[in-house]
Amino acid sequence: MKNKKNSVLVLGAGIAGIQASLDLAEMGVEVHLIEGTPTIGGRMPQLDKTFPTNDCSMCILSPKMSECARHSLITIHIMSNLEEVSGTPGDFVCRVIERAKYVDPVKCVSCGLCEAKCPVKIDDEFDMGLRKTKAISRYFLQSIPSEYTINPNYCLFLTKGVCKLCEKVCPTGAINYQDKDREIDINVGAVILATGIDPFDPIGFGQFGYHRYSNVVTSLEFERMLSASGPFGGHVVRASDEKPPKKIAFIQCVGSRDESIDKNYCSSACCMFAIKQSIIAKEHSKELDASIFYMDIRAFGKDFDKYYDKAENHYGVNFIRSKVADIVELPGGSLELRYTFENGDIQLEVFDLVVLSIGLQPRKGSRKLSEDLDIRLNKYGFCHSDTFHPLETTRPGIFVCGAMNGPKDIPESVVSASGAVAGAVKLLKLERHDVSKGEEEVIEKDVIGERPRVGVFVCHCGINIAGVVDVKNVAEMAKGLKNVEHSEDVMYACSTDCLEMIKERIEEHDLNRVVVAACTPRTHEPLFRDTISGAGLNPYLFEMANIRDQCSWAHMNEPEKATAKSRDLVEMAVGKARNLTPLKRLPISIDPEALVIGGGLAGMTSALAIADAGHDVYLVEKESVLGGNMRDIFFNLDGSDPQQFLAETIERIENHPGIRVLMDSNIGEIAGFVGNFRTMLTNGSGEQEELTHGVVVVATGGSEHKTSEYLYGRSSRVITQKEFERMLHEEKFPPGKLREVVFVQCVGSREEGRMYCSRVCCSKSVKNARQLQSKKAKANIYFAYRDIRTYGFSEQYYSDLRNSGALFFRYTPGNKPEVEMVHPDDPDSRIRVTLFDPVLEKDVVVDADLLVLAPAIDPPEENLKLAKMLKIPLNSDGLFLEAHVKLRPVDFATDGIFVCGLAHSPKDMSESIAQAKAAGSRALTFLKKNSILAEGTIAQVRKDRCSGCGYCEDVCAYAAIEIDMEEGIAVINDALCKGCGACVASCRCGALDLRGFTNEQLFSVFDSLEIEAVEGIL
């Protein structure tokens, strides 16, 4: 048994599992990543684009996938299940079954010959059955690990004992029909579950004709249809006649918000998913007509409403608030939808294609998993977790993240993954570690001043390259190139034997530069760099020529031309290699302390996450009390007590030996960079103090918008939700009867000046309305709203409220509820509210005893000052802008600074806690290291050429360049530079250069390309 208590098992390798693994590994924790399918990646690779930025899903995911596969502390177990967890938190034994793969991953070189020859065609699960794959295959083209596996349910030899074609064609003898399932026990300190969700199967929804009508597809199938790498190459065509559709209908809430099928929850992501798909579809074809049929558009996330607005007003997507009753297929395959409007009117309309926006449901097998692991599920079958512990299962030591405990979109999954890590590391005993040490141990040969001696290795890759390119000819040609000391062709450059041989050749020929012409640097450069590093060469003295992915595979029918191109590519690579110089990754020391700005729920939670892992935290709060907005929250939808939790949290903070609380304090200045920040603080009595710390967590919160609408401030009977909640708590109601209570939503949100949804107000108002009903049973509730956005499991409380008799009135921005005082001179007068009822199509007048407004959440004004100090960006709404909306939701582009809570965007308590833990975790990925290594390929300044114009400073997205005012020249901060080279190309004096991609190196590439035909040139 692998005995490593300081390790963690992560179940499920979707984006949540990947993120959790990477965070843990960065903290120095050994990770076992268990995945059921043959690849890591989960659902994200199936997506074409992601909302609300339309980022390409694979573009942003694949670097994380390869990082995960490459990390020395992460062991990936594909095609594996977790069977049992025994033991106690801190010391678990996990039983894992690794299913037989029938292909030896060490021998397999992913050439694909087996798949080409395999006679068994089966539905491709990755492409939602829209394409065929084989019984031996790769899960998808960019699978990691990339090796092939056999599906034993379909393989002819494994099922019927005949065939063996794959064994015959496999050039490396990797096929092993005798492979067996293996049972392994892994000793870990904690377990993180991230098994994700399944899409709802609409086959039972007869009225929509899914599976009966070929042109009714699910949103996930449509996503594959949109994808450039999908079955139709990104050309959206109908299955029935392969013609591009002109009219597409999206039907929302298929398998969500539906009590009749026991799914009285909102799947949270489908509205945005449909909006995204309608935009992408319209981008594919301008004439396309797209309509979304919906109940409420739930665009509640950061920048979602702007995206919704863009779809409607820029792209012209039709949003139709109605219920689709049924669909009838017409001759020719088009579909007639019958739908009902709010007022009961019925309409018929014909569409070419119908997309069902299917909900998210618990993963198949989660019931069994919950029994095996002894964890509780909620009533819908999702993993149970409570409001204040959103990342914990009911079994101590087992944590949960991703959509496994409730529908989530990608950033929420990433946040929860990092957050779950904070819980897991508490159970481990982690020391700070030294990343630079391991790499420095190799004694590096000094090659400076030596004549370049290049070794060239040209790979056959079986017949993948050699079947098209004359590999021997290329290797022979290379021998004649300047500075080439040695050149040869090899069968598989990446095989263990060959890597050893490359090391020997380095020794033998005293090589100081290596070029490998093979597949692609994207997957193999790290391997070859490690190899030459093992032979004492600086890893940057390596260059790769891509003669497979971008040559032999792309020019399969033009062997001569492909050979000529390969020669060019090798010549270019040698040209660059000749000028390569060794690069150092300089260590940057990391101060072990953290600064957390803001003492609200997010700040406190983040501080505890960091301090519990053994690091000192300065918690700075501008007010004289801790708790922030949470001090005004008294109830939760699920009945838990926020004030009790707050009191416990404050007590933990105050008694924690690692946390120093600095009240009444203001930040005057923050200087420095990752690992080395200096902050000047002024406390209430005007005393100044300087703090040094390695990271910063920004948790500055938000506040209720101060409105002047709806008579607020002029009448004692108009109050905000925050005031109302306190009133309910203290039970100090206005004098007289409390019979008619009107709620108005979206006060200040989703309109000019604040084009965002404040996310929590719908659920908060529903919660307070339910509280009111429990205290004043006779009160009549009138709810004026634009869209009810009770996403996730809040939906059930909304339907409870509806079923209890509360009346709902939808309004539009142009037709807001009208209010006047019944007795204009009396500030205590009742309020006459006129609400338009779109169902009855007439006004309803209520004399309200109380008018409760749900104002927007505003970011604090200090954000601007802090943003300037830390050189971090704000979005157009004044909210902090994270490094990447999808995959780096709590990081800033500038290393060492993190964001959580309302400072990032409006969110509820659970979400704030999860994000605060995530910020703590991300901070710990730095704090757990004594030092980090700067990039090797970073920009450098030639002082003698720099004029100090400062243009580079403006261009840099990472605040890595500053003009030294005394010397008048640009200075690069090695710790912050990411090596994009944007500044280099911007420099007017030629003072900047990018190491590893210098002008000289790139020019030498052009020189090798220079065409001989130029005659007479001087």
Add this chain to the structure above:
Amino acid sequence: MNKEFKPRITSFLCKWCSYTGADLAGTSRLQYSTSIIPLQVMCSSRVDPVFLLKAYLSGSDGVLLGGCHPGDCHYETGNYHTRRRFALVKEVFESLGLESERLKLSWISASEGPKFARVANEYTEEIRKLGENPTRKSIFL
């Protein structure tokens, strides 16, 4: 014009999107013109206008620059700089009386293997029509 004319198109591809997209075209076995000679850079914004000129003056018949789609840049804002610089270089080309069609900027994402292949083929065809890079035959400067 020489019937055998085989254009040579130097293609600067950013590591994160276009280069990955080109790899995907290969993995998907999409066939495109051998005229495309790829050259990886970290970001399209690394491509100094001088590189475009240098590639042209070294005899490339066409120069292709591939980056992430606007908004998708791995380095936040790099491709916006690229977009602006590229527009300028085009103008400079025109003002020098050079054929600005010999420069092409294209946004190709990591999942757009088919787009890469299509752009490669279409651009090769365009260049084939334009003919050989005139600097191959005569000297000017």
